[in-house]
Amino acid sequence: MASDVLKTRRDFLVVTGAAGAGLLLAGCSGEEKKRAADLISAPERLMRQHGVLSRLLMILEESLRRVDAHMELPLEVIPGVVEVVQNFVQMHHEKQEEEEIFPLLANNDKLVGLIAVLKAQHRAGREITARILEYSSTAALKELETRRKLNSEVRQLARMYRAHSNREDTVLFPALDSAVTAAQYRALSAGMTQKQQQAPGDGAFEKTVERVAALEKLVAMDDLAGFSPDAS
Ligand SMILES: [Fe+2]
Ligand SMILES: [Fe+2]
Structure with missing residues (x-):
């Protein structure tokens, strides 16, 4: 059986x-x-969303580099990244994890501590992104002290979200294999696909990727070949 x-x-x-x-x-x-x-399985869908988050973090880090180097930074970049993080990562991706993945693993004693940390980090991420938005206005960026705060918040967010998504990809999602039946796995995956297809606004994956690509273009990160070793 x-x-x-x-x-x-x-x-x-x-x-x-x-x-x-x-x-x-x-x-x-x-x-x-x-x-x-x-x-498309539920973990694969969530891992694709982690890819979106990773691209957003790279844009934030490039924005900081530009501010530090007194280079041009289009004013809409940081607020644009924050908007996608809030609407897609926090209100769509994290909501799916909290409502559909965490409960399936709640009976696994080995994961109780991990899930508690993941939930706390979801909350911390929301607080940090709100502060990043506050520090990224034109007036705020003129102040050295605000630029320092922005720098600190972005670094904390990137450090936390990278560790967080890596742990989900390699520990939390694989734990589903032994926690649910094949029928539950299929139902979870089908439900997540349906929600993504019906999601309004930034819930739609393809539309969000297009938005991220447009933000990358604003800071000259749109050409992947530019990241190759011989291009630096
Ligand atoms: Fe998460
Ligand atoms: Fe996640």
């Missing part, structure tokens, strides 16, 4: 992996593409 459950889940994951790599999408009709999207 247990091996049947594992086999079913493994089959599902194999198909999901192929879909994630785009192997099933080439030449598919719209309906077939929709079905491939339906197979």
